[in-house]
Amino acid sequence: MAASFVDAACRRGERCLYFAFEESAPQIIRNMRSIGIDLAPLLKKGLLKFHTQRPSVYGLEAHLLTMHKVISEFKPAAVAVDPVTNLISLGDPLDVKAMLTRLIDFLKLNQITALLTNLTTGGGALETTDMAVSSLADTWLLLRDIEIGGERNRGLYILKSRGMAHSNQIREFLLTDRGIDLLDVYAGPSGVLTGSARVARELEEKGAEIARREEIELRKRGLVTRQSALEAQAAALHAEIEAGKRDLQKLMNQEEERQLRLDEERQTIGRMRKADALTVPAGTPKEMRGKSGKGS
Numbered sequence: 619m620a621a622s623f624v625d626a627a628c629r630r631g632e633r634c635l636y637f638a639f640e641e642s643a644p645q646i647i648r649n650m651r652s653i654g655i656d657l658a659p660l661l662k663k664g665l666l667k668f669h670t671q672r673p674s675v676y677g678l679e680a681h682l683l684t685m686h687k688v689i690s691e692f693k694p695a696a697v698a699v700d701p702v703t704n705l706i707s708l709g710d711p712l713d714v715k716a717m718l719t720r721l722i723d724f725l726k727l728n729q730i731t732a733l734l735t736n737l738t739t740g741g742g743a744l745e746t747t748d749m750a751v752s753s754l755a756d757t758w759l760l761l762r763d764i765e766i767g768g769e770r771n772r773g774l775y776i777l778k779s780r781g782m783a784h785s786n787q788i789r790e791f792l793l794t795d796r797g798i799d800l801l802d803v804y805a806g807p808s809g810v811l812t813g814s815a816r817v818a819r820e821l822e823e824k825g826a827e828i829a830r831r832e833e834i835e836l837r838k839r840g841l842v843t844r845q846s847a848l849e850a851q852a853a854a855l856h857a858e859i860e861a862g863k864r865d866l867q868k869l870m871n872q873e874e875e876r877q878l879r880l881d882e883e884r885q886t887i888g889r890m891r892k893a894d895a896l897t898v899p900a901g902t903p904k905e906m907r908g909k910s911g912k913g914s
Contacts, residue, residue, distance in 0.1 A: 628665040632695035639704040643668035771813040
């Protein structure tokens with residue numbers, strides 16, 4: 619976490635100072651490469667400076683003066699102290715608390731962002747540290763192992779963060795070859811799941827989601843097929859109706875033509891009958907002609 623902190627700050631162009639009380643600078647650089655954090659280029663650029671010292675070399679006051687001097691000379695924007703727990707061996711817990719209090723006050727006075735790591739003892743209360751300086755910190759991150767399903771996984775959550783909204787969720791994190799990977803919170807019916815239990819549940823839900831999508835796609839294809847069939851049926855009915863309309867129109871036209879021919883024939887017959895009525899044979903008596911014509 620401290621390496622990620624200084625790596626991010628240096629990549630923003632800020633100068634960082636790393637106080638290490640357990641490992642040497644080459645050890646830290648080598649170990650962090652295993653999780654994809656390469657601090658060597660930052661060290662060469664002058665953005666990062668290591669100050670490594672075993673706690674037993676000096677007393678508390680000498681350590682504090684040395685840290686003040688290195689900070690004043692390098693003028694960093696961020697400082698990591700890893701871990702402060704090692705200072706417990708140098709004196710009484712009250713003296714260690716006083717020394718760390720003065721260090722934190724000095725960092726705050728110079729507006730330097732600091733990350734202090736503290737190794738907690740198993741079974742202790744989460745809301746306290748061995749040096750009792752947690753009240754001086756603005757943000758308190760707790761890293762712990764979560765045991766579920768016969769395995770231990772890494773979890774992170776925020777105990778407090780002054781002046782800002784923050785999540786109350788336990789987040790699982792992984793140490794990958796690309797650094798720290800903070801996973802999304804997975805809360806199932808049985809609570810928060812981590813590790814293989816989370817992976818198994820995610821795979822189960824993914825399989826169910828795929829099955830639902832396949833069912834939706836199947837129904838969609840069936841609906842498209844049904845729609846095509848109904849459209850084809852509608853087109854056939856429409857064609858049948860149009861054919862019926864054409865046949866009906868043809869019959870109507872034929873009927874009109876028949877009526878016209880019938881009317882013409884009637885007129886022709888009528889004219890023929892009228893001509894017969896007006897024709898009088900020769901030799902017909904005069905008095906019979908009018909009767910004959912009138913009768914006709």
